[in-house]
Amino acid sequence: MGVHALIVDDSPVTRKVMRRMLKVVGLAVDEVSEASDGLEALALVPAGVNLLLTDLHMPNMDGEQLLDALADRGLLRDMEVIVCTSDRSGARHAALRARGANACIVKPFGPEALRDALVRLPMFAAQVKEHA
Amino acid sequence: MSPDQLADVTIRVLEEAAFVFAEPANRPIDFAGDVIAAHMHIRGDRVGSIGLRLPRDLATRTAASLLCGPIDEAEQAAAPMVGELLNVLAGAVVAAEWGPEVRCSLVPPEIEAFDLPEGPRGIHVMLVTLEGDRIDVEFAA
Numbered sequence: 001m002g003v004h005a006l007i008v009d010d011s012p013v014t015r016k017v018m019r020r021m022l023k024v025v026g027l028a029v030d031e032v033s034e035a036s037d038g039l040e041a042l043a044l045v046p047a048g049v050n051l052l053l054t055d056l057h058m059p060n061m062d063g064e065q066l067l068d069a070l071a072d073r074g075l076l077r078d079m080e081v082i083v084c085t086s087d088r089s090g091a092r093h094a095a096l097r098a099r100g101a102n103a104c105i106v107k108p109f110g111p112e113a114l115r116d117a118l119v120r121l122p123m124f125a126a127q128v129k130e131h132a
Numbered sequence: 133m134s135p136d137q138l139a140d141v142t143i144r145v146l147e148e149a150a151f152v153f154a155e156p157a158n159r160p161i162d163f164a165g166d167v168i169a170a171h172m173h174i175r176g177d178r179v180g181s182i183g184l185r186l187p188r189d190l191a192t193r194t195a196a197s198l199l200c201g202p203i204d205e206a207e208q209a210a211a212p213m214v215g216e217l218l219n220v221l222a223g224a225v226v227a228a229e230w231g232p233e234v235r236c237s238l239v240p241p242e243i244e245a246f247d248l249p250e251g252p253r254g255i256h257v258m259l260v261t262l263e264g265d266r267i268d269v270e271f272a273a
């Protein structure tokens with residue numbers, strides 16, 4: 001099964017840079033600028049998107065609220081979630097994983113850090129390694 | 133946190149996040165042209181605020197290099213990019229000042245493109261890029 005990623009981040013530059021990194025490793029990529037838009041996109045195509053990369057600190061709905069909303073709707077079952085955040089607190093990362101995130105990566109990150117996070121997700125390891 | 137420490141953290145973030153190379157200014161310099169200013173509050177176990185000011189031209193050029201797209205796209209992305217740079221910088225400053233385990237929330241940045249906002253009263257650092265652009269950082273806690 002291919003990897004279909006959705007980027008949720010209010011920064012257009014961050015979305016574009018991440019899109020480029022993900023396409024290099026062969027992923028299909030969509031993006032939205034607001035968490036509520038991401039929730040809508042995921043609810044409409046839950047079988048399509050299987051990787052969510054979300055910012056944490058966003059206006060309106062933040063990354064934690066998005067995780068909670070996804071969990072409430074049962075949408076985390078078939079999806080891996082990576083939270084991309086400037087927050088470096090290990091306790092915060094642990095709390096995000098308890099909320100359903102599979103990994104956290106700290107901004108700023110380069111292609112290698114993103115790839116390392118992806119390879120650690122069993123669902124995607126094989127596909128990401130193919131494009132190494 | 134000392135001004136030198138704030139400068140070091142900022143220089144590292146600018147380089148890693150945006151490929152902008154800067155150093156502390158050894159003499160006062162003026163901003164050339166329009167300035168994009170961003171400001172954000174830190175809440176939680178510790179409280180503070182942090183501000184970042186870049187010339188609009190520098191922000192546009194930086195966005196252009198990151199986006200690898202047309203210039204009008206970079207012009208539109210310049211202000212949000214300054215906000216995102218500040219977001220990344222805030223995370224690094226919080227960790228440097230209070231340690232990586234402090235629990236803080238970073239309130240999404242306010243971005244003002246025209247007037248310099250009433251900045252926080254605290255540490256102020258002036259940096260200069262290789263091309264001679266001024267960058268200001270302020271941190272108060």
